[in-house]
Amino acid sequence: MTLPSATLLAQSALSGLFVGALYGLIGLGLGLSWGLLRTINLAHFAFTFAAAYLCYQLVTSTGIDPLLTLAVIAPLFFALGCALHWLVQRFDVSPLNSLLLTFGVTAIIEAGIQALWSADFRRLESHYAQARFKLGALFVPVPELITLVVALALSLAIWALLKHTDLGKALRAAAIDAPIAAAFGVNQRALSLLLAGTCAALAAVAGVCLSLSFTLAPSQIYAWVGVVFAAVMMGGLGSALGPLAAGIVIGVSEALTMAITAPSWAPIVSFTLLIALLLLRPGRA
Amino acid sequence: MKQPAVVTLLAGGALLALVPWLHLPAFYESILYLVLHWVLLATSWNILSGYSGYFSFGHGAFFGAGVYTTAVLAGKFDWPFLATLPMAAAVAAVLGLALGAVVFRVRGVRGEVFALLTLAVTFVLATIVLNTPIDGGPGIYLSGVQVPRLAPTQPGTFYLLALAGAVGALLVAHVVQRSRLGVGLFAIHDDEDAAEVMGVPTYRYKLVALAISCALAGLAGGVHALFISYVTTGEVFSITVPLTVILMSVLGGTRHWAGPAVGATAITLLLYAFTKGDLALAGKATTGAVLIAAILFMPQGIVPWLLSLRRAAAPAAADAAPRETVQAPMPASTPRGEALLRATALTKSFVGVQALAGVDIEVRRGEILGLIGPNGSGKSTFINVVSGHHAATSGAITFEGREIARLAAHRIAHAGIARTYQIPRPFAHLSVRDNVAAAAMFGGAALSASRARAEADHWLAFTGLAVKADALPDALNLHQRKFLELARALASRPRLVLLDEVLCGLNPAEIDDAVALIRRIRDAGTTVVFVEHVMRAVMALSDRLVVLDHGQLLAVGPAAEVMQRRDVVDAYLGTAHAAAGH
Numbered sequence: 001m002t003l004p005s006a007t008l009l010a011q012s013a014l015s016g017l018f019v020g021a022l023y024g025l026i027g028l029g030l031g032l033s034w035g036l037l038r039t040i041n042l043a044h045f046a047f048t049f050a051a052a053y054l055c056y057q058l059v060t061s062t063g064i065d066p067l068l069t070l071a072v073i074a075p076l077f078f079a080l081g082c083a084l085h086w087l088v089q090r091f092d093v094s095p096l097n098s099l100l101l102t103f104g105v106t107a108i109i110e111a112g113i114q115a116l117w118s119a120d121f122r123r124l125e126s127h128y129a130q131a132r133f134k135l136g137a138l139f140v141p142v143p144e145l146i147t148l149v150v151a152l153a154l155s156l157a158i159w160a161l162l163k164h165t166d167l168g169k170a171l172r173a174a175a176i177d178a179p180i181a182a183a184f185g186v187n188q189r190a191l192s193l194l195l196a197g198t199c200a201a202l203a204a205v206a207g208v209c210l211s212l213s214f215t216l217a218p219s220q221i222y223a224w225v226g227v228v229f230a231a232v233m234m235g236g237l238g239s240a241l242g243p244l245a246a247g248i249v250i251g252v253s254e255a256l257t258m259a260i261t262a263p264s265w266a267p268i269v270s271f272t273l274l275i276a277l278l279l280l281r282p283g284r285a
Numbered sequence: 286m287k288q289p290a291v292v293t294l295l296a297g298g299a300l301l302a303l304v305p306w307l308h309l310p311a312f313y314e315s316i317l318y319l320v321l322h323w324v325l326l327a328t329s330w331n332i333l334s335g336y337s338g339y340f341s342f343g344h345g346a347f348f349g350a351g352v353y354t355t356a357v358l359a360g361k362f363d364w365p366f367l368a369t370l371p372m373a374a375a376v377a378a379v380l381g382l383a384l385g386a387v388v389f390r391v392r393g394v395r396g397e398v399f400a401l402l403t404l405a406v407t408f409v410l411a412t413i414v415l416n417t418p419i420d421g422g423p424g425i426y427l428s429g430v431q432v433p434r435l436a437p438t439q440p441g442t443f444y445l446l447a448l449a450g451a452v453g454a455l456l457v458a459h460v461v462q463r464s465r466l467g468v469g470l471f472a473i474h475d476d477e478d479a480a481e482v483m484g485v486p487t488y489r490y491k492l493v494a495l496a497i498s499c500a501l502a503g504l505a506g507g508v509h510a511l512f513i514s515y516v517t518t519g520e521v522f523s524i525t526v527p528l529t530v531i532l533m534s535v536l537g538g539t540r541h542w543a544g545p546a547v548g549a550t551a552i553t554l555l556l557y558a559f560t561k562g563d564l565a566l567a568g569k570a571t572t573g574a575v576l577i578a579a580i581l582f583m584p585q586g587i588v589p590w591l592l593s594l595r596r597a598a599a600p601a602a603a604d605a606a607p608r609e610t611v612q613a614p615m616p617a618s619t620p621r622g623e624a625l626l627r628a629t630a631l632t633k634s635f636v637g638v639q640a641l642a643g644v645d646i647e648v649r650r651g652e653i654l655g656l657i658g659p660n661g662s663g664k665s666t667f668i669n670v671v672s673g674h675h676a677a678t679s680g681a682i683t684f685e686g687r688e689i690a691r692l693a694a695h696r697i698a699h700a701g702i703a704r705t706y707q708i709p710r711p712f713a714h715l716s717v718r719d720n721v722a723a724a725a726m727f728g729g730a731a732l733s734a735s736r737a738r739a740e741a742d743h744w745l746a747f748t749g750l751a752v753k754a755d756a757l758p759d760a761l762n763l764h765q766r767k768f769l770e771l772a773r774a775l776a777s778r779p780r781l782v783l784l785d786e787v788l789c790g791l792n793p794a795e796i797d798d799a800v801a802l803i804r805r806i807r808d809a810g811t812t813v814v815f816v817e818h819v820m821r822a823v824m825a826l827s828d829r830l831v832v833l834d835h836g837q838l839l840a841v842g843p844a845a846e847v848m849q850r851r852d853v854v855d856a857y858l859g860t861a862h863a864a865a866g867h
Contacts, residue, residue, distance in 0.1 A: 040397065091581045095397065096340055100535055101580045103528060107573030111566045222524050226408050233401055264422070268412040271405040278402045279391055 004259050007137045012259040013252050018144035018213075020231075020251020024244030025151040025209060026224060027232040028158065029202035035238020036175040037192055037199075038095045039088055042225070043102035044203050046109035047077055049221045051207025053117055056124045056216060066126050067146070070208055074201045081200020082193050089189065106221065114218040124211045143212035150209055151244055154202065159240035171195060175238060226267070230274040249273070290459055290543075298452035305441030314440035318512065320553045321447035322505060326526070327533040327545035328454040329501030332461055333494040334531075335539030338474035339395070343384075343403025345526035346410045347499040349518075350377040351506025353414055356425040356516045366432055370446075370507045377503025378496045380410075385495040389488050395477070404527070411522030424517035432511060446508045451546070454501045458542035461497070465726060465734070470494055471540070472723050475712035482672050484698030484727035484777060532572075536579045538586025540714065547587050551575075625650040625812050626671070626702075626781055631680035631690075632836075633663075633670050640666040642836035643680065648781065653803065653813045655827030655844065659856055662833040664816040665707065668783045672704040673697040684781070701729040703779035705770035707786040707816075711758035717769060718754040721745060721776045728777020737776075744772040748802065764795045768802075775806065782806065784815035788822050800825055824848070832856065 003009075030044045051073050058069040084105065087093075093101055131142035162168035174181040174188040182188050210216075231250055235242025250270040257269045305314060326348065334341045351373035358364040358372060384406060388399065414420045435442045461467045469490045472480035481487045510516055529552070530545070537548025552572060559568025583590050626648040633641040641663045648654050656664050669675045671682060673694030682690040689697050703724070711720050721741035725732045732740055745751045748768040753761060761769060767787050774782050784803070788796050800822050807813050817823050823830070823844065830847040832840040834856040840847045847853055 034397075087581070093580060094584075096400075097535070097580050097584060099400075100532060101577055103532065104573040104576035104580070107576070108570045111570035111573070114569075115566050225524060226404060229401055230405065233398075262416065264415055265412060267408045271408045271412075274405045275402060275409065278398055278405075279387065 009256065009259055011138055012255040014138055014140070015144075016252035016255025017248055018141070018148055018251070019255065020248035021144075021148040021151040021244065022206065022209060022213075022247070023224075023228050023231045023251055024155065024235075024247030025147065025206040026203070027228045027235065027243030027247055028151070028155055028240065029199035029206070030228060031232040031235060031237055031239060031243045032158070032202075033196065033199045034232065035236070036171055036195060037085065037088075038098070038175075039085065039093075039102070039196070040095055040099040041084075041102045041199070042099055043084065043105040043109065044199070045221050045224055045228070046106040047080065047200050047203035048207040048210060048224075049216065049218070050109050050113060051077055051204035052211035052214075052216055053113055053122070053207075055208045055211045056122055057117075059124055059126060066124060066208060066212060070205060073204045073208065077204035078197040078201040081203075082197040084200070085193055085196030088196075089192065110218050110221055117216075117218075119218055122216045124216075126212070129212065141213070143209075146212060147209040150205060154205065155241050155244045162240055167191075172238075227270050230270045233274060234277050291456065294452055294455055294459070298448060301448055302445060305436035305438065305444060308437070311438060311440045314438065314444045316553075316557055318440065318444045318447050319557070320550055321444070321451040322509060322512075323529070323533060323549035323553050324451040324546045325447060325454045325505045326502060327530045327537070327549040328451070328458050328542070329498050329505065330527075330530040331534045331539055331542075331545040332458055332501070333470075333491070333498040335534050335545065336462065336467060336470035336474065337491060337494060339491065340400045340531065341403045341495075341498075342400045342524075342527045342531075343406045344498075344502055344530055345522050345524065346403070346407040347377040347381055347502040348506040348509075348526050349407070349410065349414070349521040350380050350499075351503030352510040352516050352521045353419055353425075353506075354503065355507035355510040356427060357419060359430045359511070360425045360427045366430055366511055370504060373507030373510075374500040374503040377506065378500040381495045381499030382492060385492045389491045389495075404524070407522055407524075407527070411518045414522070415518040420516075420518055424515055427511055427514045427516070430511060430514075443508065443512045447505075450501070450504055450508065455542065455546060457497060457501070458545075461494070462542045463734075466490055466493065468719075468723055468726060468734070471715060472712050472727075475714055476710050478674065479706065479710040479712070480723075480727075481694045482674050482698060482704060483724050483773070484695045484729070485723075486693075486695045488693075532576055535586060536576065538588035538590070540585070541588040541592070544586050544588040551587075622652075623650050624648070626682065626684045628667075628671070629681045629683075631667075631670065631682065632678045633666050633675060634678045639836050641670065641678075641680075644833065644836070644838045646831055646838065646841075648812060648814055649829075650780075650812055651807070651810070652828040653807050653815070653826050655823045655830045656814060656816045656833065657818070657823060657830060658833035658839070661835075662856075663836040664833055665785055666836075667833070668704055668785050668814070668816060671697075672702060672783055674704075695727070698728050698777065699731070701778075701780040702783065703728055703774035703777045703781075704783040705767075705774050705785055705787055707789065709758075709763075709766035709770045711761075711766060711769055711773075713758055716755050716757060717750060717761070718742065718745065720758065720769060721772045724773040725776040725778075728779065730776070730778040740776055741772075744776045747775070747805075748772045749798075763790055767791065767799070771802065771806075775811070779811060781812045781814065784813065784817075786816055786818065788817055788819045796822055 026048055030041060033039050033041045033044065054073050055066055055069045058064065059066050088098055088101065128142045132139050162172060170181065170186045171191055174186050174191055178188045227250060231243050231247040234246035250273065253269045254266040258266050304317065330341065330344050333339055354373040354376040355369040358369040359366050388402060415422060432439055432442055435445050469480065469485040472485050473487055473490065477487055533548035533552050534545040536551065537546065538544030555572060555575065556568050559565055559571065624647050628644060628646045630643045630645065631641050632639065632643050656667065658664050670677045673692060677690045680690065681688060684700055684702060687700065689700060712723065715723065718738060718741045721744055722737040725737035725740040726734060730740065742751065742754065745754050748771055750765060750768055750772060753765060758766065758769060771787060788799055791799060796819060803813060803815065803826055827844040829842060830844045831838065832847060832853050839856055840850055840853050
């Protein structure tokens with residue numbers, strides 16, 4: 001095996017960093033929902049893709065900047081997330097059953113996407129889709145850079161919110177023991193609706209970022225499930241910074257594996273990491 | 286008829302085996318094949334995951350192992366197709382055993398962690414298959430492989446193979462559910478630690494269930510490889526297989542052997558009904574909607590829901606058959622006073638805390654030994670270590686002359702030690718009677734299932750719970766739950782029973798009941814060690830007292846004597862109190 005040049009390796013690591021940021025961004029809402037609401041929301045991936053398609057549609061038909069579409073898309077998905085969580089609360093769905101319930105939601109959204117936009121691949125065309133600049137010997141694509149910045153900003157903001165505000169403390173207390181938190185005056189139902197809505201809005205942001213740099217197809221919904229779950233589990237459930245950090249570790253190690261061996265070996269990296277972590281530190285999740 | 290379900294299954298299977306000779310259009314045989322294929326897969330998944338609650342998302346890996354075993358043996362090494370099927374089952378089972386041997390040893394790998402771990406294994410296996418000569422990338426064509434003619438048509442042959450597999454899997458699922466293995470798996474589902482301490486060999490049972498589950502999935506894969514005749518890693522190791530079988534099983538009901546089959550039939554036919562024309566999308570959406578409705582309105586699944594309807598219609602009259610009466614089943618009383626259990630230099634450290642710092646405690650046969658001390662003095666830890674719930678850090682424990690400190694908890698239970706938990710831990714989905722019967726089956730008594738039920742009724746009468754025998758533990762109040770804990774401990778006919786604060790939270794009248802009950806237990810020949818804070822009961826019951834403080838032995842002796850000692854009073858009430866001269 002010959003080792004590729006240093007430039008190529010660095011460029012691979014950089015692209016791994018960008019993909020990892022997207023893993024982290026998708027995983028952010030998923031992990032918060034799992035850790036703090038005890039809902040394993042498989043529909044998070046469907047929300048992400050539905051938002052990506054909506055963004056694609058808005059940009060294609062009106063020509064506005066993709067990032068501006070969030071003004072419409074984020075509130076819409078906030079409402080959707082609230083509605084789904086209301087159902088989960090109303091029927092007192094257990095964590096494992098929430099997985100199945102949201103799988104049902106995913107199947108419906110997937111069918112809806114396929115009905116509206118067909119099963120063909122779609123690619124968002126925006127004025128900066130191909131934009132890139134040179135940093136030393138490396139090329140930095142602008143859409144991916146936007147994703148990284150957004151992921152970093154949102155993860156840090158939510159981390160600060162959970163750690164330092166009363167709202168965040170109430171959320172964490174409610175996650176540990178909802179009835180006791182309620183006895184101390186935490187309005188757990190309202191808070192969890194707020195959080196579920198926020199998670200769905202985060203999925204929408206991730207979806208818009210996804211549409212900036214990836215081709216869309218309904219079947220692609222499932223392609224992200226395994227690796228994003230890996231990032232969430234490695235990063236820690238309910239953690240705000242964990243998924244991003246773990247996502248970047250996975251992304252970079254995948255990219256380096258692809259550069260050194262063959263692209264088809266990439267999945268083994270993230271999942272071997274996950275298996276090792278689960279076996280060595282099962283308490284973590 | 287003793288086993289009507291088995292006869293119905295065999296007769297139904299024999300009848301269905303005639304279908305290929307009806308000369309239906311070939312696509313009917315293919316649809317029926319698919320129904321049976323999913324019945325086999327869903328049933329196989331349920332044997333581990335439904336019964337024990339270890340939801341596996343890795344069923345695609347075991348199915349895929351079967352697919353590729355047959356594909357490689359038949360497609361590349363020219364094995365006859367039927368000869369590859371046992372190999373497909375064996376390879377999948379070995380894979381499952383290897384995975385289970387690692388995963389089931391780690392205590393924290395439960396619930397969601399197990400689900401994701403098995404999912405990850407699927408992707409790792411897929412990557413390995415894709416990148417090695419097993420597949421290598423292009424997939425394996427099997428159109429050249431000879432399929433034996435078991436029926437007039439080739440789809441008919443596949444149909445018969447799937448039928449045999451499905452009927453076999455249902456028989457296995459039925460037998461397992463009725464066996465000790467099944468009872469043990471259901472106990473693991475509700476509370477694995479309590480099951481282990483009660484005597485269920487949890488590790489072995491999970492491993493056996495996983496191996497059976499994997500072998501059946503591998504068999505399904507082996508047949509399916511030739512049915513699709515072109516296999517690729519992308520199709521075989523997808524997330525669709527585990528999700529579909531979970532969906533089917535949950536829809537049908539995971540706590541009944543027939544549940545997954547009902548769910549598989551419903552979903553396969555539903556999907557098929559929509560595949561004609563442009564309705565495939567509507568089918569996908571409808572399946573999603575059915576799943577949502579099922580989870581919300583029938584969280585138990587179709588089959589348990591139907592059974593509960595039938596039970597509501599016909600009240601429990603059939604259950605009045607006379608039961609074999611059981612003699613007071615206590616061990617023959619042996620000379621009192623000799624050492625039954627001896628702990629020597631026993632220590633137990635948790636991270637940063639030494640809960641037991643080298644204690645020597647002797648329990649004498651036939652006595653009631655009270656174990657007291659301030660909170661955090663190591664009383665409950667002592668019970669946890671003796672019962673095997675926690676492993677001792679160092680030191681020795683001998684029970685009837687046999688070293689038990691390094692034994693697994695279920696072996697300690699078999700040796701004749703039972704315990705109760707301070708906060709009752711009944712198996713939530715088993716009736717009160719089955720809770721106690723499980724203890725009689727798995728504990729030192731090791732009774733058969735039917736003897737165990739009679740034994741359970743005896744102990745329910747003993748503890749005054751007979752009227753609640755058919756209720757679920759949820760329907761009991763705290764007093765009754767504590768007595769259920771007692772009945773469960775006694776049903777294993779222990780020679781030593783460890784009671785962890787059975788009186789805590791009870792009112793004075795209930796305490797009097799419990800004190801009388803504990804006396805009766807001892808009078809029947811069982812040695813009792815009990816941890817307690819209610820001093821009135823401690824003084825009334827104890828032959829001897831052991832006082833622990835900060836993990837060390839402070840005092841041993843007759844109750845009245847020990848409670849006069851200055852250091853004991855200090856430890857309990859603080860030195861200020863003692864200095865005040867009370």
